[in-house]
Amino acid sequence: MFADEITSIYGPVFNITLNKWLDLSNKSYLVNNGNIPKWEQALDLLKTSKNGTLSFQSPYLAIDCVGLESEILQPALEKLMPWRKGPFKINELKLESEWQGDLKWQRIIKHIQPLKGRKVLDVGSGNGYFTLRMALAGAELALGIEPFLLFNYQFRAINSLIESPPNAHMLSLRLEEMEKAAVFNTVFSMGVLYHQRDHMAHLKQLKQMLTPEGELILETLIVDGPKGHTLVPKDRYARMRNVHCLPSVETLVSWLKEAKFKKIKVVDICKTSIMEQRRTKWIGENSASLEDFLDPSNDQLTIEGLPAPKRVIVIAQK
Numbered sequence: 001m002f003a004d005e006i007t008s009i010y011g012p013v014f015n016i017t018l019n020k021w022l023d024l025s026n027k028s029y030l031v032n033n034g035n036i037p038k039w040e041q042a043l044d045l046l047k048t049s050k051n052g053t054l055s056f057q058s059p060y061l062a063i064d065c066v067g068l069e070s071e072i073l074q075p076a077l078e079k080l081m082p083w084r085k086g087p088f089k090i091n092e093l094k095l096e097s098e099w100q101g102d103l104k105w106q107r108i109i110k111h112i113q114p115l116k117g118r119k120v121l122d123v124g125s126g127n128g129y130f131t132l133r134m135a136l137a138g139a140e141l142a143l144g145i146e147p148f149l150l151f152n153y154q155f156r157a158i159n160s161l162i163e164s165p166p167n168a169h170m171l172s173l174r175l176e177e178m179e180k181a182a183v184f185n186t187v188f189s190m191g192v193l194y195h196q197r198d199h200m201a202h203l204k205q206l207k208q209m210l211t212p213e214g215e216l217i218l219e220t221l222i223v224d225g226p227k228g229h230t231l232v233p234k235d236r237y238a239r240m241r242n243v244h245c246l247p248s249v250e251t252l253v254s255w256l257k258e259a260k261f262k263k264i265k266v267v268d269i270c271k272t273s274i275m276e277q278r279r280t281k282w283i284g285e286n287s288a289s290l291e292d293f294l295d296p297s298n299d300q301l302t303i304e305g306l307p308a309p310k311r312v313i314v315i316a317q318k
């Protein structure tokens, strides 16, 4: 399908594996999802435009497309709502996503090995905002994997507007569906660990995807507490379903040690702010965001009475 061109670039061993991933990804589009016609329509609308150049215009990933009518652009992008990750600026249209992704990227980029010339895997890439940032930072290949089809369509929409897209690609896959292959120099898992039923299996597979000495960038929710402490929400956490286990920093480091990562460094801890995760019209006029998920009388707690979201960035080596 659309990512075919990447198989011709990266050498035979990588290509055999990549082809298997591509097949799986292509199959995942064959599901019976009633939204697909609407999302395809959005792509068709955008096809009529001339492509532009991609750049970073703080805090936006910006694309300037000569001759792209806002009467076409805005309704096309609205068909792909909600936009969680971004922000993007396409001509004069500011697509203010729920998350102001540049804040996370700034916390990360100063601590990691330069991405120039590296093969990079972005696990749980959402719509590929960060995958594109990785490619713009010089990655030889930035491969996002994301099982949620809408986010794959968002990536395709954005990518379709770029004249010479950087080496960023996205496949509709879950990490555990990927054949284990030690082919990536850098692996990112950001905002994904707490969604896993089996966090150790996730960490071990992240390691298996890395080349020797390759670098892991793990960004995840944590709670305060000593080594061994975890929070297992009974129901939702900050209104999110599928949050399985939030470790303390010390617990997380012990998990990484158990998975046999080396040179484990905690480089950043920060409480998520309502500037970073905010209500915008691009998630729907009446849709809720972080400020609605916190206790109105105490912003240290979620609406469920649990500790408010705090995130860590850990870097480790295979």
Ligand SMILES: C[S@@+](CC[C@H](N)C(=O)[O-])C[C@H]1O[C@@H](n2cnc3c(N)ncnc32)[C@H](O)[C@@H]1O
Binding pocket: 085, 099, 123, 124, 125, 126, 130, 145, 146, 147, 148, 151, 173, 174, 175, 176, 189, 190, 191, 192, 195, 196
């Ligand atoms: C909270 S979002 C984070 C997106 C982005 N990485 C970021 O940091 O903003 C988590 C994403 O991971 C995806 N995801 C969850 N489990 C996954 C898995 N096992 N393999 C790949 N992606 C997964 C979800 O569909 C979701 O889009």
